[in-house]
Amino acid sequence: MRHDAYCSRVPWRVVFHPSVVEWLQSLEPRELESFMRAVMMLEDFGPSLGRPIVGTLKGSRFNNLKELRPLSTSLRCLFAFDLKRTAILLVAGDKSLAWKSWYQSSIPIAEKRFLAHLEERSD
Template identity: 40%
Template sequence: MKWSVSFYEEFEAEFDELPEEVQDEFYAEAQFLEMNGPATGRPHVDTLKGSKYPNMKELRFEAMNDEWRVAFAFDPKRVAVMLVGGGKVGMSKERFYKGLIKKADARYARHLEKLKQEEKSKKEEKGKKR
């Protein structure tokens, strides 16, 4: 079974600003994730400890002499939603992850709320058709 990977809207704009080499490495890892889904483990994916969400993960890769991490979570629709990312070089590990997790948790909360609203709208539409 192939899994889906999508970009959270704000991250998509941020991603577009990254150097091509970083984007290429990301896409290679994302393809691996699409093939293996939640079973993907290290060195490609690891759990982000400290998140409010137990399913919050990080996609891990190296590009341009930096260690890159992209926070993501598999949502209820079985889509790996890429939320936020960045390079770790030049920043303390603690500071990097604190910022990454804070932003990822906030974006994932908004993503889940949007899914909930879409589901509610679908149910209301079904009710009107009866």
């Protein structure tokens, strides 16, 4: 008998920061479809999802702050997993016109929002 017959796969939960929801509303249908496909993969595979969909970040004080990289786009979304099997999508944008500076401005915002999420969850 197969081992996976006994193991039910529990998807990871994904939570969108309100600013990410607002940003998603500005996307073209093709971009939105690509982004949501990446989100579904994140739900299915959690922290084990790697390149090309998820990348690590340099310059963050949180090791678990990552970037979601929808295929064939310059769209990016910074996110982190908490201890309750939840990925929090913190900051999103199109880095096509600002490849390096996008991270410099977005990482501190993502860190602040992640800290707020952790404090909220500990109450």
